[in-house]
Amino acid sequence: MDNTSTKSMLQERIDRRLIFFPLPLQGHISPMLQLANIVHSKGFSITIVHLKLNPPNPANYPHFTFCLIEDGLSEIEESFNTDLISFLALLNNKYEPLKQVLLQLVADTSCDPVACLISDAIFHFTTEVCKSLQLPRIVLRTGGVCSFLAFAAFPLLLQKGYLPLQDDRMEEAVIELPPLRIKDLPVINTPYQDKLYELVQEMVQQTKASSGLIWNSFQELEEMPIAKLRQDFQIPIFAIGPFHKHNCTAPSPTEDHSPISWLDKHDPKSVIYVSFGSIATIEEAEFLEVAWGLASSKHPFLWVVRPGLIRGAEWLELLPEGFLDGLNGRGHIVKWAPQLEVLAHPSVGVFWTHNGWNSTLESICEGVPMICTPCFTDQWVNARYVSHVWKVGQHLEKDLSRENIERAVTRLMEEREGEELRERAVRYKEMANVCVRPGGSSYDTLSKLLKYLSFS
Numbered sequence: 513m514d515n516t517s518t519k520s521m522l523q524e525r526i527d528r529r530l531i532f533f534p535l536p537l538q539g540h541i542s543p544m545l546q547l548a549n550i551v552h553s554k555g556f557s558i559t560i561v562h563l564k565l566n567p568p569n570p571a572n573y574p575h576f577t578f579c580l581i582e583d584g585l586s587e588i589e590e591s592f593n594t595d596l597i598s599f600l601a602l603l604n605n606k607y608e609p610l611k612q613v614l615l616q617l618v619a620d621t622s623c624d625p626v627a628c629l630i631s632d633a634i635f636h637f638t639t640e641v642c643k644s645l646q647l648p649r650i651v652l653r654t655g656g657v658c659s660f661l662a663f664a665a666f667p668l669l670l671q672k673g674y675l676p677l678q679d680d681r682m683e684e685a686v687i688e689l690p691p692l693r694i695k696d697l698p699v700i701n702t703p704y705q706d707k708l709y710e711l712v713q714e715m716v717q718q719t720k721a722s723s724g725l726i727w728n729s730f731q732e733l734e735e736m737p738i739a740k741l742r743q744d745f746q747i748p749i750f751a752i753g754p755f756h757k758h759n760c761t762a763p764s765p766t767e768d769h770s771p772i773s774w775l776d777k778h779d780p781k782s783v784i785y786v787s788f789g790s791i792a793t794i795e796e797a798e799f800l801e802v803a804w805g806l807a808s809s810k811h812p813f814l815w816v817v818r819p820g821l822i823r824g825a826e827w828l829e830l831l832p833e834g835f836l837d838g839l840n841g842r843g844h845i846v847k848w849a850p851q852l853e854v855l856a857h858p859s860v861g862v863f864w865t866h867n868g869w870n871s872t873l874e875s876i877c878e879g880v881p882m883i884c885t886p887c888f889t890d891q892w893v894n895a896r897y898v899s900h901v902w903k904v905g906q907h908l909e910k911d912l913s914r915e916n917i918e919r920a921v922t923r924l925m926e927e928r929e930g931e932e933l934r935e936r937a938v939r940y941k942e943m944a945n946v947c948v949r950p951g952g953s954s955y956d957t958l959s960k961l962l963k964y965l966s967f968s
């Protein structure tokens with residue numbers, strides 16, 4: 513190899529620093545760190561500002577600097593355990609601590625000059641902080657564009673009477689947002705509905721007011737929603753996902769690789785992988801129906817039961833004694849799985865998911881069809897798109913009873929319907945692979961983003 517080609521392989525350093533501020537929830541932290549890895553690999557230096565709750569592990573990112581905001585952890589943790597909306601409202605109350613940290617970072621002349629703050633969209637208060645420091649603010653929205661459009665339509669939905677939800681209208685179509693029905697709108701069961709509307713409105717308004725908007729999505733997947741977004745939002749928009757396909761993946765927070773060796777023992781496409789993400793909770797009775805539904809489906813299953821998943825239970829104590837032993841190795845339960853590796857494993861045939869955006873995108877990227885059981889907010893919209901737009905999964909809409917679960921698994925694992933979903937999923941997988949390669953839509957958009965960040 514001559515000197516010129518060696519040189520072209522070494523990424524030039526860009527004398528600019530990007531400050532990232534992730535929301536302290538797994539589904540928001542992972543994509544933001546993946547994005548930080550991508551731009552770091554293109555030459556930027558990176559500082560991650562974070563709270564004490566769910567801190568990232570600096571050992572996994574020796575190439576970043578980290579900066580902790582020391583503030584009100586117990587208060588934040590307590591509200592997280594009681595109500596998600598109050599928790600998110602409280603997180604938006606950190607104006608002064610963030611400002612002090614940013615002031616120090618901006619003034620630090622021993623490091624590269626700060627180009628901008630990259631803020632999670634839900635941290636709407638960062639607009640004011642950035643304004644006071646005359647620092648550009650770029651937003652990362654970690655969900656899909658399809659659900660963001662539904663959030664952006666909240667004023668209209670309220671005005672037209674779709675919201676607040678009414679039990680007797682749930683099946684009605686929302687004609688302004690096809691193919692959504694009222695029951696697919698991205699709301700959450702909270703005693704503080706007004707706080708929810710306020711939070712959503714602020715998130716949308718402050719995203720509109722930002723200097724740019726980054727998406728962990730890709731043009732081919734969300735062509736129509738992205739086109740609509742461009743009409744309504746007059747800011748630069750960068751759809752550069754799937755982030756984890758850019759070869760700069762952030763590690764999953766687990767040391768447990770037992771799921772992979774367990775998967776190795778099974779036939780191709782024979783296993784149902786079950787996970788409801790990092791926050792969703794289910795009732796004790798639902799947990800038992802899931803267990804018996806999986807047991808009676810006759811297919812091997814890998815199930816993530818996160819401590820805290822079952823309301824009122826520690827972990828697996830509700831399962832009858834000998835439940836797993838009775839299945840003769842057909843079931844494997846873990847507290848957390850390396851999901852990207854699991855979905856990429858040839859033995860996985862179906863993903864039963866709550867349709868968080870990351871899980872949805874990760875499943876699409878591996879061509880794995882989904883059984884959808886959304887729990888709250890954008891998951892409803894994602895599930896509707898999975899089943900009715902991309903047609904790569906089926907929504908388990910009926911009661912979470914063992915009979916319905918068994919039926920859904922059989923349909924996807926054994927019947928022609930499941931085969932068709934898989935064929936379409938594989939086509940999306942190919943699109944996801946192509947879009948991050950030179951000449952692909954996300955690859956090209958990433959080049960534009962890098963240019964934009966270099967001059968912001």
Ligand code: UDP
Nearest residue numbers: 539789790791816848849851868869870871
């Ligand atoms: N995840 C994982 N192992 C698990 C469960 C989840 O690595 O056992 C990861 C998953 O790959 C995804 C994230 O956690 O990247 C969950 O994000 P998502 O948006 O799907 O759902 P949320 O947790 O925000 O509801």
